[in-house]
Amino acid sequence: MNENAASRSAFRSFWQGRPVLVTGGCGFIGSHLVEELLAAGAEVRVLGKYNSRSDTGFLTGRDHPSLEVRLGNVADPWFVAEMAKGVDTIFHLAALIGIPYSYAAPSQYIHTNVEGTLAVLEAARRLGVRRVVHTSTSETYGSAQYTPIDERHPLVAQSPYSATKIAADKLAESYHLSFDL
DSSP: OOHHHHHHHHHHHHHTTOEEEEETTTSHHHHHHHHHHHHTTOEEEEEEEOOTTOOOGGGTTOOOTTEEEEEEOTTOHHHHHHHHTTOSEEEEOOOOOOHHHHHHOHHHHIIIIIIHHHHHHHHHHHHTOSEEEEOOOGGGGOSOSSSSOOTTSOOOOOSHHHHHHHHHHHHHHHHHHHHOO
């Protein structure tokens, strides 16, 4: 067995039967994560962004017995807590993206990216979720001051979008340091 096959086998055995929540799972990256988790045998819940068409984005037409997709608001603490009940791990990918729009509607970015992250972290803390995997963006570093960029690179909030992602990252860090989450 080659190293890649062994790694995939370990991935599958780790996630087999584990209940997980993927926020932002209807998006491009989130939907690919959902596909991999389902292939590994995980029980996957997806929290997607509510829209009037009940559109599940990149998961449209995807049917699997271990997949539950619900649309709502990631910043709604009650809804997030309902979705997080009984899960082992939360993959938090939900975010309002797009730098240009963040200049026109910064409060929407604060609502989704910061308050949404808080709702996820609080639900995880209160419900005893074992692990939260919080995702970020290279935009938190602004223009590269050196490459390759690593975690020691200064944070530079060049836009309201990047400022909200920095805030969300620091909030996640604080929950890790304060609550071992």
